[in-house]
Amino acid sequence: MLETALTHSSHANEQGGDIEHNERFEFLGDAVLELSVSERLFAMFPGAREGHLTRMRAKLVSKPSLAELAKELKLDACLLLGKGEESQGGRDRHSLLSDALEAVLGAVFLDGGYASALAVVDVLFASRWPQEPEGGKSKDYKSRLQELTQKCFRERPVYSLAGSKGPEHEKVFEVLLTLPDGQTVTADGPSVKRAEQRAAGLALKLLERSMDQ
DSSP states (O other), X not given: XXXXXXXXXXXXXXXXXXXXXXXXXXXXHHHHHHHHHHHHHHHHOTTOOHHHHXXXXXXXXXXXXXXXXXXXXXXXXXXXXXXXXXXXXXXXOHHHHHHHHHHHHHHHHHHHOHHHHHHHHHHHTTTTSOSSOTTSOSSOHHHHHHXXXXXXXXXXXXXXXXXXXXXXXXXXXXXXXXXXXXXXXXXXXXXXXXXXXXXXXXXXXXXXXXXXX
16 A cells, blocks of 8 residues: 555556556545544633634645654655656656545555554644644743733643653543632643643633623
C-alpha cells in the first residue's frame, strides 16, 4: 500500500498493465486528514466559532502546507513518476506532493485504522497547531485565565497532572485545573502543556458564564 501511495498516475500509465496509482488513496486520505485535523482543532479551541475553526483547518491542510510536510518526510525522493512528469519538475510540484502525503495517510488508515492515522497527524502537525483561533484574542487561554482569576479572586488557578494513558509514542495526559473558588476542570492532550491550555479554555468559559448570570 505504501508503494501504491507513492505511485503517480504518470508512472502507472508508462508501465502499463494493472499497476495501481495513488489517486484513490489520495481521495481517502484527504477525508481522513480533514476529520483528524477537525477533531483536534475542535478539542483545542472549545470557545472557537465554526468560521475560525474552518479557517484554521484550511490553512493547516492547504497544498503548500502539505507539500512542506511531504518534503520534510522526503516523500519527494520516494515518488514513482513517469519520465515526462519527472522532466517537468514533478517532484517539486505542490499539488503532487500534497496528494502523495494524503495518499500515504490513506494507506495508514487502511492498514491501521483511524487511531493510527490520527497518531500520524499528531506527529506531523505537532509544531504546527495554532496557539489561538484566527481572529481570536491575542493571549493564550492560560494567560487570560490567570488575569481573570487575579482580578476576581486575587489568586491564580492551580494545575496538576491527574494521570496519563496510552503507549509512549501516543501518550495522552490528563490535567486537573482548580479555580480559586473551588471549581475544577479536567482536560487531556498529547502533552501536558496542551492539556493545560485546553483546561484553561474550558475554565474561562465556566467563569465567563458565571459572571454573566
